[in-house]
Amino acid sequence: MEAVLQLSEVSKRYGGVRALERASFACGAGRIHALLGENGAGKSTLIKVMAGVVQPDEGRLLLQGRERRFAHPQEAVAAGIACIFQELSLLPDLSVADNICITNPPRRFGLVDRRAQRRVAEAALARAGAEDIHPLAPVASLPLSRRQLVEIAKALARDPKILILDEATSALTAADVQRVFALLRRLRGEGMAIVYISHRMREIAELADDCSVFRNGTRVATFEAGTRSDAQVLEMMIGRDIAHAFPPKPQPPAATVPAILETRGLGWAGRLHGIDLAVRPGEIVGLGGLDGQGQRELFLALFGVLRGVAGDVRVDGRAVRVRGPRHARALGIALVPEDRKTDGLLLPMSVHDNLSLAALDRLSRAGVLRAKAENEAVAGMVRRLAIKAADPADAVGTLSGGNQQKVVIGKWLLTAPRILLLNDPTRGIDVGTKQEIYALVRALAAEGAAVLLYSTDYAELIGCCDRVAVFYAGRIVRWLEGAALTERALVASALDLQEAA
Known part of the structure; x- marks a missing residue:
């Protein structure tokens, strides 16, 4: 298989935390390559390197055999790489068409050509199998599953050669998942290289041609889909047997x-x-x-x-x-919402502050916060839920998705x-x-x-x-x-x- 996109010996550290350590990966044209691993295994950092969001400390990125270094995501987009991240990048107060064309809207006489923009949006939505979404609808009016399809349409509007999907079906209905699967198979048949991250093993079995397993920032194995049992794959992912x-x-x-x-x-x-x-x-x-x-x-x-x-x-x-x-x-009563980043967390705030936020009245006396009680409660919840954070003072937005969800749950558990x-x-x-x-x-x-x-x-x-x-x-x-x-x-x-x- 000739690699369209290849990463060689890539390393990335955030302070004392190792996100990637001499990790290598390659995907070929007309193939769907699944990236597997626990949250925090390095998958998201790896695709951010591919998409120009993160600059590696070491290693090389080769695109069609030529070494490249993307200083900005727009450079990766211009090179034909489109990435759909797990957390949506849509602006809810704008229309579907505005979001799809936001980086490069069609213009006429120096102004945005609204009619042309609508045509572009309609074509992208149709390609994503979402013709039922009106291009002029505000994104805020759409349920999460529909927003996810808009995100996919937005990526396809850029006509990429390499498409990267990070948990792109996690918010979709069963019917929409099948639409997306049919789309990905069609794109694969057109010769597109597709990198696919999912924690749903059935999706991997149904869709992937190749699989790479990552653990602790390093690639553990690469193999053809279907050549390893689920138990073997899970053991590679977490380093232990799951009974x-x-x-x-x-x-x-x-x-x-x-x-x-x-x-x-x-x-x-x-x-x-x-x-x-x-x-x-x-x-x-x-x-x-x-x-x-x-x-x-x-x-x-x-x-x-x-x-x-x-x-x-x-x-x-x-x-x-x-x-x-x-x-x-x-x-x-405690509610753990469906969208942790929008409804469950204050991303710029620390892990510590997010955990204690809902229980401040329980941790206060006469309206004054008891700092010692708060610190003990937060430390106890971090231990109880095994939240992986280098420091509770770190912004909760820097954690992996699984650890963010633990913080949402822990926040409410502190309210008893x-x-x-x-x-x-x-x-x-x-x-x-x-x-x-x-x-x-x-x-x-x-x-x-x-x-x-x-x-x-x-x-x-x-x-x-x-x-x-x-x-x-x-x-x-x-x-x-x-x-x-x-x-x-x-x-x-x-x-x-x-x-x-």
Whole structure:
């Protein structure tokens, strides 16, 4: 295979932290090359070097056999390299067309040609399989899955020779994932070199031609897809054998145990209709169904974000009207949102400050923050969740995705919640960190918490949850538990098919 893009002996350090150490990588034309590894293994730094975002301390980058050094991302774009990062780069207050053409809008008489820009955006959206997205729609009005498709269209509008995707399907619905897969196969057939990062092993098996595994900033192995078992790949990724993906499920609480959280006839703005559910202490209840069927709105309603919510919410058997997030927190409710960078963290602030932010009232006396108590609480949470940070004073934005998610979870654990609302908490996180989060959630339930868990991963719903409520068009259409909780039943119920068994 002749390499279109090659990195040789590349190293990058941030202070005392080694992000890459003499790492090498090569991808060929007409091939989809998967990059595998835990968060913090060096994958994101490697693709940032390819995209001109990060300058390596050592090593060489060769593009079609010629050594290059990109001082700026625009130089990489001009050379034919387009990168779609896990965290979106869209400007929410601008339209879809504005975002797609933002770096090089078509001009006429020195001004942006709006008609030409719309045509460019429509062509890019069509190429990305997202013709249903209106080019003049504000990005802020789109759900996360639609924004991800706009990000892909934005990259394709640059007509790249090399396309790099970092967890580009992590926020997509199952139907959109298949659209993107068809697109990538078409681009591969056109001779494009594609670098693909994903923690979903099924995607790798379905899509990749070649795989490279990274660990601790170094490439461990490169091999053709399908020549190693999942167990072998996982062992390469984390350096140890994985016996079980999910912790064992205990006996579920008896139906006579009073629910901590209960909703009766919950409805909102035509998006939620008559939601009845109860979550008992020690129970993990899953929310299934296709993305955008009301699961997010249910979380926001329970957390007091939405106005005009109809029906009853009961905490410990007492009817409450959740007036806002502060009131929800006082009731013992915590929400881990779907988009950690936008809704869960203050990226320029330190790991320490992000962790203590939601619990400042618990760490204060007479309105004065107790610094010693805060430091002890933060240090304890860093140890408990094994958060990998060189220094808690470092900006949380410098951490890997998995460690950022741990900070979001740890922030709420410091409030001692009794009701946990988890919105796709392992999206874009490596296998090892996923296992840590699964074990943590089960441990919190064992301590008496009531957990509501939404996930786009069917295996996660089956492996983590005691019961699953499947949503369709804002309604619960079926409850699944025990032997009935299967992938086939989840998929059929999500499509509202009658024969869901």
